[in-house]
Amino acid sequence: MAGLDGREQPRGDGRATASRWSPTVEDERALKALELFGNPTEAEVPLPSRPESAATARRLAQVVVLREWGLTARTAEDAVLLVSELVGNAVRHTGARVFGLRMRHRRGWIRIEVRDPSRGLPCLMPVQEMDVSGRGLFLVDKLADRWGVDLLPRGKTTWFEIRVTDR
Numbered sequence: 001m002a003g004l005d006g007r008e009q010p011r012g013d014g015r016a017t018a019s020r021w022s023p024t025v026e027d028e029r030a031l032k033a034l035e036l037f038g039n040p041t042e043a044e045v046p047l048p049s050r051p052e053s054a055a056t057a058r059r060l061a062q063v064v065v066l067r068e069w070g071l072t073a074r075t076a077e078d079a080v081l082l083v084s085e086l087v088g089n090a091v092r093h094t095g096a097r098v099f100g101l102r103m104r105h106r107r108g109w110i111r112i113e114v115r116d117p118s119r120g121l122p123c124l125m126p127v128q129e130m131d132v133s134g135r136g137l138f139l140v141d142k143l144a145d146r147w148g149v150d151l152l153p154r155g156k157t158t159w160f161e162i163r164v165t166d167r
Helices: 015-021 023-037 053-068 073-093 136-143
Strands: 045-048 098-106 109-116 146-152 155-163
Touching: 023 045, 023 053, 045 053, 053 073, 053 098, 053 109, 073 098, 073 109, 073 136, 073 155, 136 146
Parallel strands: none
Antiparallel strands: 045 098, 098 109, 109 155, 146 155
């Protein structure tokens, strides 16, 4: 099997890969993240402004949307992707040490917010087919039903909302 650079890549026996990607392992990691960091539906969850925090935020979003709110896998998939994009922007562009994650659900809607201490506004850029970066807000704009930024006395909250069918 050739890798991206054209060189042959080692093959594993498949068992390690299967266990890393199994839904059960991901559920366990998501529940562990909820236990360690707190529930973003009850209060804002502070996370360190590091790239690896995107995985934590994705897990929190997944466990809340699927288990706590009982919404569809498609809704969870969209929420997880969009959370990742907002967190990526907060980590890359704000210089913050910490950002906050908050999730809300009301009849027919979910809202996910990422708060950071920067008052610099995110910018929706035109995206070209071959662009390899700069697609974050483009994805948010395409997949969310609504999104925006609320300026705060110290920072901002970037948010998106997705229309949902409650069960």
